[in-house]
Amino acid sequence: MRWNSLLFTAVVLGWFAGSHAESIQFPSDACKVCINAELYPPEIDYRPYRFDEKDCNSFQSSVASLLNNVIDDNGGQHNFGFLPDPSLCEATKVSICDITSSPEDELVLLQGWIIKFAPAFYDAVTGGKMCHPKYENYGLAVTVDSCGDLLAQPPDVANECGLLPPPSINCTCNTTTGISPYIVSSSFREEPSSNSQTALYCFDILVNKDILPSTCSDIDILRKVEFYAEQSLKSFVKSFRLSPNGGSPTTISPSWGPTGSNLLKASLYWTKDQATGASVCVEVKKPMTMLELCGGWKCYVYLFNPDLKCCPLSTSAP
Ligand SMILES: *[C@@H]1O[C@H](CO)[C@@H](O)[C@H](O)[C@H]1NC(C)=O
Numbered sequence: 028m029r030w031n032s033l034l035f036t037a038v039v040l041g042w043f044a045g046s047h048a049e050s051i052q053f054p055s056d057a058c059k060v061c062i063n064a065e066l067y068p069p070e071i072d073y074r075p076y077r078f079d080e081k082d083c084n085s086f087q088s089s090v091a092s093l094l095n096n097v098i099d100d101n102g103g104q105h106n107f108g109f110l111p112d113p114s115l116c117e118a119t120k121v122s123i124c125d126i127t128s129s130p131e132d133e134l135v136l137l138q139g140w141i142i143k144f145a146p147a148f149y150d151a152v153t154g155g156k157m158c159h160p161k162y163e164n165y166g167l168a169v170t171v172d173s174c175g176d177l178l179a180q181p182p183d184v185a186n187e188c189g190l191l192p193p194p195s196i197n198c199t200c201n202t203t204t205g206i207s208p209y210i211v212s213s214s215f216r217e218e219p220s221s222n223s224q225t226a227l228y229c230f231d232i233l234v235n236k237d238i239l240p241s242t243c244s245d246i247d248i249l250r251k252v253e254f255y256a257e258q259s260l261k262s263f264v265k266s267f268r269l270s271p272n273g274g275s276p277t278t279i280s281p282s283w284g285p286t287g288s289n290l291l292k293a294s295l296y297w298t299k300d301q302a303t304g305a306s307v308c309v310e311v312k313k314p315m316t317m318l319e320l321c322g323g324w325k326c327y328v329y330l331f332n333p334d335l336k337c338c339p340l341s342t343s344a345p
Pocket residue numbers: 197
């Protein structure tokens with residue numbers, strides 16, 4: 028069955044190739060090899076992330092260029108090579124395939140290189156940001172399909188992301204994600220500021236319907252936001268711009284926890300409606316950046332309920 032359908036594909040492809048049609052003859056032992064990147068969303072998907080066209084293009088073109096070069100350099104007998112194909116771009120799976128007519132030679136060659144290139148394949152689909160918070164709680168795997176599963180799976184590089192423990196803050200609240208409906212978007216963005224000396228870094232608030240069983244009181248109100256931020260850099264933080272849903276933005280002065288707490292905070296007292304799609308922007312004096320303030324590679328943000336006993340933690344990065 029499988030061989031027949033491969034042969035059929037080969038014939039159809041050959042037919043579409045027009046002028047090459049006569050010269051391409053797939054032997055019956057043609058073998059299709061696909062390299063995939065697969066995304067496994069968590070059961071409770073607080074911050075839905077899916078592959079987009081850019082992720083797919085980047086994955087397909089990098090895999091094609093790396094593997095086709097190897098095959099060419101080694102005098103491989105590939106008929107088409109790995110060809111980017113938009114029809115293989117799905118929200119949770121992107122793939123690129125090749126049909127080889129000399130399976131043994133090419134598979135032996137590919138096996139070594141697929142293992143060697145695995146980190147590059149992960150980088151290609153994630154834009155080099157495999158440890159970005161958008162993949163938090165997601166599975167991400169580069170896999171290989173080959174005829175008869177002859178090729179071994181590449182190593183699981185994403186596991187190496189690890190999770191550094193969040194910075195210790197002097198706080199007795201429960202930081203579990205999902206114990207209240209509020210969460211900060213996994214990516215924050217830079218917006219132009221009216222002052223040329225500063226930049227605005229904006230964090231969007233998402234409100235989830237699906238939350239964990241929780242004993243947090245008054246979760247219809249988002250009382251305040253706290254950022255873990257280097258307090259020694261305090262002078263670079265100029266203001267907050269708070270933009271509730273359905274309200275006009277207000278600018279307030281930054282406030283900090285006790286010396287050494289490294290907590291930068293703003294009172295919100297937003298209802299769920301006001302919090303839905305709201306943004307909290309931090310105005311930072313250049314050349315300092317939000318990421319540097321946050322300690323280097325991602326920001327830790329806490330969203331508090333009114334009695335301050337619950338402060339689910341979200342991480343966010345540019
Ligand atoms: C934590 O905060 C309490 C009250 O704000 C303070 O008394 C205590 O010294 C702090 N502990 C540390 C380790 O900073």
